[in-house]
Amino acid sequence: MEAKEVISEKRIDELDYIRGFALLGIILVNILALLNIGIPEPNTLDASYQKFLYLFVEGRFFTIFSFLFGLGFYLFISRSFARGEKAYILFTRRLVILLILGIVHSMFHPGEALLFYAIIGIIILPFYKVNKKINLVISLVLLIVFAVLATKILLIIPLMLLGLVCGQYRVFENLVSKTKQIMLFTILTFAASVIGFYIQYQSIPSQPFINMIFMDADGTYDQASTFLRIGITIGPLLSAFYVGLLLLLLQFKVFHRLLSPLKYYGRMALTNYLGQTVFILIAGKLFITHQLSYIDTLLMCITVYAIQLAFSMIWLQFFKMGPLEWIWRIITYWKVIPIRRG
Template sequence: MNSIEQTRRIDALDYLRGFALIGIILVNILALLSVQMPEPHTANAAYQKWLYVFVETRFFSIFSFLFGVGFYIFLSRAISKGKNGYVLFIRRIIALFIFGCIHHIFQPGEALAVYAICGLLVMPFYKVKKEINLIVGLVLLITFAILSMKELMSFPYILLGLAAGQYRIFEKLSEQKRLINKFTFVMFLLSIVGLTYQYMQSPLRPFYGMILEGTDDLNVIQTNKFLKIGIMIGPIVSAFYVGLVIILVRVGMIAKLLSPIKNLGRMALSNYIMQTTFILLANVVLHLNNKITYLETLYLCLIILVLQLIYSTIWLRFFKFGPLEWIWRMVTYLKRMPLRKVN
């Protein structure tokens, strides 16, 4: 792998991580601030429906997939340098689990601890043939999606990320332009069909963003169907988003324009936790809990994202890693790492 290919691969992953963080905050803020149920036929109700058509389950899946890709890259690089990659990875996972447990105190249902557990479960698959990992990952993902088992879908996404690493997809992006274009186009067509079908099943009234069983309320029944379809088609829509981002960042002008998103993704761990911090600080200052509307959460998220894009860009001009990435790295290697860039 030459240096140019390596840079492109890393850049593509960072763009995708940043893109995923943009979607994740839009959904996470809803539970953190106990957002008010919107009134029917209002802009808030329309935004709620938009979230559950285009965002919900779409971005955490990209984040999970990228964790799997990162797992393969980390382990393969460590082993290629003659290090005990498995020991390093276990320390890395333990640190991630601790981050997740602390984060869980403030945001129940957060993803880091789940990723740590799934990382341990996926580790034995590192030496399994890539074809087997691909098939097992797809079968599990399709099964869990059909059964609307969203909580279990992180594992197959991570396994598919591992398989993508084994196939060296992100190392050969420049060689697979036509294949990526065709893949993205097919996912686009399937997404149109799936999203149109989901939208046609939209409940007439605003809804709670969770599947509720044991009720004969017609709106709840329709909501359940709407949400289950969203989970089912989620992998297709997420795949289209990934392909589209890869295609866009291949264009030099667009890649430069979106470079702040790449910086956001380079500090994905720090920014993921900082999103929760910003939301909770806003709540302390403005007393937003159970008072903020859906559209107001969008405005708050945009403010937070702009701040993150700015400080991530400034931070990375002077430092090699994000602050939490730096701590994570030192725990992994059990030694102090230089943080500041040397001119």
């Protein structure tokens, strides 16, 4: 009875908004790894857009997505327990499916996130029963350590654990009554982000660069690599500010309605995340003989946004969940789940 009182079955719309927002940023960076993109010419629009990506996008939206996976981890298991289900078995099956999807997806998109989410999900599963204060300390310590080391993949561990902690503390429940706390959080993270942004901006390369981190033979990093590493280090700060600002805006009805397409986009996160790769690879085939520019990738992403946002909004008028989310749920529960509304 207690678990049912603590964990509500009601969907938290704000999480869908945040998830949709994260998807918008993830594709802007992922497309660079999937297509043949040339290094921009100095003092061009492409060069300016490259700087924008690595100041405001890279390492920011991936961080949000990882955090949300940890929070979803907590909500799934808690609600399963509240319904009297075998939560650990269901969640493990869910991760195995995600692992298979990740393996297949990595064949087309090396370094993609789903594979790591599945593996790390198994690793942090025991932390579900750990005291929330202990989890909070562990997640923050690991987050600081891995951020300072600029180890992007390892950052997934504390980010997912921090998401689990926010679930334990019920941070995202009844957000309407937490406007003051959200405002304070947003102000503090903005101040920290300004400092971090200033530090990264001071190391910005004078010339366009390859978006890879290299270490020289003597163990030092060149200017571009230092710039990219600082971006990874401060990434969680800017991500926190983005989330705080979005939550603050959603307290107002006008923004709640204006940004509503993000809610539908986020509800079909798995379908849209994998769909992004499909669209990008198709575009790559069409332009296989062309050297694409950074601005070309932006235009492609805007096109994908338009298609997927429209599709998500239309699809969810008739169905309860996205097509891949539906298949994922069927295999998780090993039974056919009704998908049509009504």
